[in-house]
């Protein structure tokens with residue numbers, strides 16, 4: 001398996017805001033090693049405050065790191081400049097927890113879809129861009145696209161909004177999706193449909209996805225491999241079934257027991 005995203009001994013610290021100025025430093029991510037292979041879905045799980053969001057922001061190139069290295073196709077993120085840095089914004093797409101945040105309420109679906117293409121100068125002409133937009137909307141199940149293009153986000157259901165956000169990312173031909181709790185804001189009845197969409201992206205487009213979540217059932221349903229984070233450290237990782245069925249670390253056992261509704265010993 002060739003690595004698309006690789007975190008090597010990554011460390012991120014914050015100055016804790018104390019009552020009397022700066023307090024002791026908080027180590028939000030401590031010596032984290034993580035790989036997402038091509039065509040692989042990897043889940044990063046852990047309780048609130050374990051460091052998942054900071055790790056995700058670092059992988060997006062939005063959070064400076066204090067030690068270690070983050071590589072995308074072997075290229076160090078912190079050494080990217082100019083065109084490569086701009087292209088990073090296209091290559092790694094963030095799928096938000098709340099699709100409403102990702103979509104400009106004043107824009108139609110068509111305008112939302114066109115915006116990214118125009119920023120990244122994708123598509124030789126209007127006809128090609130039209131084709132790309134229709135293909136992306138069709139792939140995510142918003143079909144026929146003509147029924148959705150003129151709508152504003154408020155005229156879409158929550159699931160349809162998440163599909164538009166995913167389609168807008170897909171139209172940019174990214175290498176990696178980083179999905180931040182992609183179904184937790186959605187009605188349980190439509191969650192499976194969105195998770196299936198990520199599975200289809202893996203099967204049909206060999207898309208790589210890093211899913212950051214504290215929702216263990218969606219990680220179990222979707223991920224090929226999982227990393228478990230606690231107090232900024234990755235305490236366990238492995239094939240999803242192995243980690244869920246035979247967890248080795250006490251923290252993983254506790255997470256699984258809590259998620260399955262059994263009392264935590």
Ligand SMILES: Nc1ncnc2c1ncn2[C@@H]1O[C@H](COP(=O)(O)OP(=O)(O)OP(=O)(O)O)[C@@H](O)[C@H]1O
Pocket residue numbers: 014015016017026027028046047048049050051052053054055214
């Ligand atoms: N900008 C910041 N300044 C100071 N401390 C921060 C900052 N961002 C995060 N932290 C701290 O770093 C640690 C990890 O936070 P992080 O948000 O990455 O965890 P998380 O697992 O994503 O939690 P959640 O699921 O609640 O988002 C926490 O102790 C948090 O308080």
